[in-house]
Amino acid sequence: MTPPLVPWLFPGQVRQHPHVPGGLRPAAVLFDRDGTLVADVPCNGDPSRVTLMPGAREAVDAVRAAGVPVRVVTNQPGVARGLLTRRDVEAVRLRVEELLGPFAVWAVCPHGPQEGCACRKPAPGLVLAACRRIAVPPERTAVIGDIGSDMEAARAAGARGVLVPTAVTRAEENAAADVTAPDLPTAVRLVLDPALPAGEPR
Known part of the structure; x- marks a missing residue:
């Protein structure tokens, strides 16, 4: 029997949060890696x-200062193409944590787009796996990313998505996003305080 296609989960070096923050504040914030954090x-x-x-x-520090755990969800199709190994992905993860501090969980999809996995964004599997790992509900989770597949994954998982457009973000992805922010610190302010205006209505 062919084993199921599942994401790689790298446990972080920070204590897990057994209780979610109260009020409207998210229980966790998930960041995309490429084009968002780095x-x-x-x-x-x-x-x-x-x-x-x-x-x-600034953005990651603000989430931590609010007492909310931070996680990373990232597609790495270079693994499926034979261009990356698990050790390569781990080495980059450790470098990111040197620069930004530790994350609670890293959820990585190593599959290609034709493999039919449930974890590759825009599918919700990475978001759901990261939520299960630290026992927080996806509907209390925010996802911050730079392209449409990040927002689609958040929506499919029942999480809130905030798009931070870059030069590679397509106009239709920007138009389809429920919430956009001009930069990462602003995106974090929007998810930590949902009462703030989210910009022009869509």
Whole structure:
């Protein structure tokens, strides 16, 4: 029997949060990796090529300061193409954590688009797996990313999505997003305080 296609889960180096924050504040914030936290270098397995996106440190620090756990959900199709190994993905993860501090969980899809897995964004599997790992409900989770598949994965999982457009974000992805933000710190302010205006109604 062929084993099921499941995401890779890398446990973080921070204590898990057994209780979710009260009120409207999210129970956890999930960040996309490439194009959101770090510059998008296709199929990157070299830690020396990791460069933070503008506002990444400020944004992640703000979530932690609010007492909300941070996680990463990322597609890495270079693994399926034979361009990356699990060790490569782990090396880049460790470099990101050197720059941004530890994350509670990393959920990684190593599959290609033709493999039919349930974890590759825009499918909800990465979001759901990350939520299960630290026992928080997806509907109390926010996903911050730079392209439409991040927002579609959030929507399919029942989470809130905030799009931070970059040069690679397509106009139709921007138009389809429920909430957009001009930068990462603003995106974090929107998810930590949902009472803030989200911009022009869509």
